[in-house]
Amino acid sequence: MVILASLLNGAGPVSAIDVMAALMGAGTGEAFFVVTELRLPRTIIALITGLALGLAGAILQSMTRNPLAEPGLLGVSAGSGFAVALAILWGASTATITTMVAQLGALAGCALVIAATRVQGLGNDPVRLVLAGATLSSLLMALTSMLMLMDQRAADEIRFWITGSVAGKSLSMLWATLPFILVGLALIGILARPLAAMALGEKAAVGLGHHPGRIRFLITVTVALLVGSATALAGPLIFVGLVVPFIARAFSGPDIRKTLWLCVPIGPAVVLGADVVSRLIATPSEMPLGVVTALIGAPVLLAIVRAGRMPSL
Amino acid sequence: MSHTKTATLKAESITLAHRQFIVAENLSLSLPTGKVTAIVGPNGCGKSTLLNGLARIHAPREGSVLLDGKDIHRLPSKEVARKLALLPQDNTAPEGLTVADLVRFGRQPHQGWMTQWSKEDQQAINQAVLAADVADLSGRALDTLSGGQRQRAWIAMAVAQQTPLLLLDEPTSALDLGHQIEVFELIRALSRQGKTIAMVVHDLVNACRYADHMVAMKSGTIIEEGTPADIVTPELVKELYGVHCDLLQDPATGCPLLANLRPCNS
Numbered sequence: 001m002v003i004l005a006s007l008l009n010g011a012g013p014v015s016a017i018d019v020m021a022a023l024m025g026a027g028t029g030e031a032f033f034v035v036t037e038l039r040l041p042r043t044i045i046a047l048i049t050g051l052a053l054g055l056a057g058a059i060l061q062s063m064t065r066n067p068l069a070e071p072g073l074l075g076v077s078a079g080s081g082f083a084v085a086l087a088i089l090w091g092a093s094t095a096t097i098t099t100m101v102a103q104l105g106a107l108a109g110c111a112l113v114i115a116a117t118r119v120q121g122l123g124n125d126p127v128r129l130v131l132a133g134a135t136l137s138s139l140l141m142a143l144t145s146m147l148m149l150m151d152q153r154a155a156d157e158i159r160f161w162i163t164g165s166v167a168g169k170s171l172s173m174l175w176a177t178l179p180f181i182l183v184g185l186a187l188i189g190i191l192a193r194p195l196a197a198m199a200l201g202e203k204a205a206v207g208l209g210h211h212p213g214r215i216r217f218l219i220t221v222t223v224a225l226l227v228g229s230a231t232a233l234a235g236p237l238i239f240v241g242l243v244v245p246f247i248a249r250a251f252s253g254p255d256i257r258k259t260l261w262l263c264v265p266i267g268p269a270v271v272l273g274a275d276v277v278s279r280l281i282a283t284p285s286e287m288p289l290g291v292v293t294a295l296i297g298a299p300v301l302l303a304i305v306r307a308g309r310m311p312s313l
Numbered sequence: 314m315s316h317t318k319t320a321t322l323k324a325e326s327i328t329l330a331h332r333q334f335i336v337a338e339n340l341s342l343s344l345p346t347g348k349v350t351a352i353v354g355p356n357g358c359g360k361s362t363l364l365n366g367l368a369r370i371h372a373p374r375e376g377s378v379l380l381d382g383k384d385i386h387r388l389p390s391k392e393v394a395r396k397l398a399l400l401p402q403d404n405t406a407p408e409g410l411t412v413a414d415l416v417r418f419g420r421q422p423h424q425g426w427m428t429q430w431s432k433e434d435q436q437a438i439n440q441a442v443l444a445a446d447v448a449d450l451s452g453r454a455l456d457t458l459s460g461g462q463r464q465r466a467w468i469a470m471a472v473a474q475q476t477p478l479l480l481l482d483e484p485t486s487a488l489d490l491g492h493q494i495e496v497f498e499l500i501r502a503l504s505r506q507g508k509t510i511a512m513v514v515h516d517l518v519n520a521c522r523y524a525d526h527m528v529a530m531k532s533g534t535i536i537e538e539g540t541p542a543d544i545v546t547p548e549l550v551k552e553l554y555g556v557h558c559d560l561l562q563d564p565a566t567g568c569p570l571l572a573n574l575r576p577c578n579s
Contacts, residue, residue, distance in 0.1 A: 065405075190426065193421060193424075193426075196418070197418060197421060199405070199406070199407045199410075200404055200405060200406060200415075200418060201401060201403055201404040201405045203365070203368075203370050203399065203401035203403065203404070204399070204401055204404045206368070206369065206370050206390065206399070207368065207370075207394065207397075207398060207399030207400075207401065207471075208394055208418060208419070208421045208422055208474070209389075209390045209391035209392075209393065209394030209395075209421065209422040210390065210421075211390060253409050254406075254407035254408060254409040254410045254414070255407075255410075255414060
């Protein structure tokens with residue numbers, strides 16, 4: 001349904017009938033262009049981004065046992081964003097380089113987060129971890145802004161990208177990130193069972209034949225792959241990794257494996273839904289997607305924190 | 314129990330350390346097959362560290378832990394988990410996890426990446442749930458259970474692993490008297506069915522009652538080892554805990570009973 005809404009709405013005067021016709025491979029030239037070149041890639045990219053961010057959020061939260069551990073809030077996205085901004089400043093423009101750089105940035109950000117949860121006292125206090133992450137995020141954002149002051153051309157490109165948007169992205173970017181996302185998804189498939197066991201405590205996981213250190217490392221890599229790809233595709237979108245697992249958990253109960261399955265439809269639906277809203281809310285112009293996800297996510301964050309008792313994962 | 318296989322576990326002059334600090338030095342221990350071994354000693358004597366060493370949580374700095382004669386740290390962890398189950402002290406469960414969910418985790422060592430839930434798995438679960446007497450609790454969330462029920466659910470998970478060896482770290486530490494007895498009786502019943510069990514126990518009285526074999530530790534070394542009736546003496550109690558006591562014999566069970574406990578300086 002959301003997919004249909006995404007194809008039907010947006011800039012360019014195209015009627016629903018024309019959209020259908022274009023999808024069937026017929027229709028007027030303009031409608032065909034709008035649907036296949038603008039809306040279809042945008043829809044696919046939004047779906048993939050939602051999938052990647054939702055799953056990344058779910059596994060990071062499960063591993064840190066912190067329902068607030070959202071890649072966007074904790075600086076993983078900001079690390080990725082900063083790395084890409086740096087790459088743009090240095091003249092990188094091809095999709096592949098941007099993707100690689102985004103992954104590396106995300107990996108650095110993610111490693112910092114995991115290290116922080118291992119620091120005594122920080123790991124068992126969800127709110128303090130988020131504060132630490134927010135500090136890291138702000139620092140990276142400030143550095144990104146500084147980069148924008150250094151070069152006018154780069155600044156325009158970065159500004160367009162940094163607010164988070166799936167508009168005007170070509171499918172070539174998708175092809176560049178898809179391999180990374182697929183590896184990330186495969187890793188999740190392998191890690192789901194040991195990750196579930198980790199929720200029983202590290203020693204219990206060893207007792208069941210798992211290797212906590214190895215799992216932690218692979219989860220870090222997986223989060224970096226997924227968030228890096230999503231950031232390369234759509235810019236740093238915050239709160240998606242918080243909202244999607246939050247909704248999924250409400251239906252799945254405590255088992256991370258069920259949560260992950262539910263994130264598969266919910267993640268894409270949330271991002272695409274937010275993107276449709278971003279197109280409609282300020283027609284004829286558009287609101288950046290990042291703004292819409294933040295508007296949706298902030299109340300959810302407040303709700304979780306204000307629930308008084310943090311749900312333990 | 315459907316499985317009659319046994320496995321041996323022993324430590325050969327192991328030294329266990331937390332970073333620079335050596336907790337236990339040159340310990341050797343062999344668990345008697347089919348018996349309950351209780352590791353006792355004062356706080357900080359290294360008894361939990363020894364158990365974690367036996368369970369491969371803690372790698373020894375020197376010496377080795379041998380599972381069926383092979384170095385436990387050279388065996389694939391999953392293979393070890395099919396022979397040795399562990400009930401750690403600091404286990405946690407996500408909110409809302411049910412007893413049935415928990416017990417199912419016990420089958421993980423027997424499953425491959427792709428293998429589906431098998432009939433064998435279901436049988437193991439059913440047996441474990443019956444053995445630990447948690448069948449009527451299976452739909453309940455762990456956080457709604459009493460301490461004793463929760464501990465029995467965790468033991469059911471370990472039983473579902475169908476291992477010949479079971480290690481428990483202070484299985485009754487947070488329980489009241491009734492729940493302690495309930496858990497100890499279950500442990501004894503499991504050993505009667507052929508499991509080799511080792512547990513760290515705080516309470517010397519219950520250790521005397523429920524252990525076939527006792528290992529007394531002080532400051533990182535094993536000072537006595539044998540049946541409770543043989544090794545528990547007023548001298549041992551004084552050495553371990555620094556208190557005087559008189560020793561009686563339980564008229565019903567014949568095991569040693571501590572009485573008239575009093576500080577040494579009075």
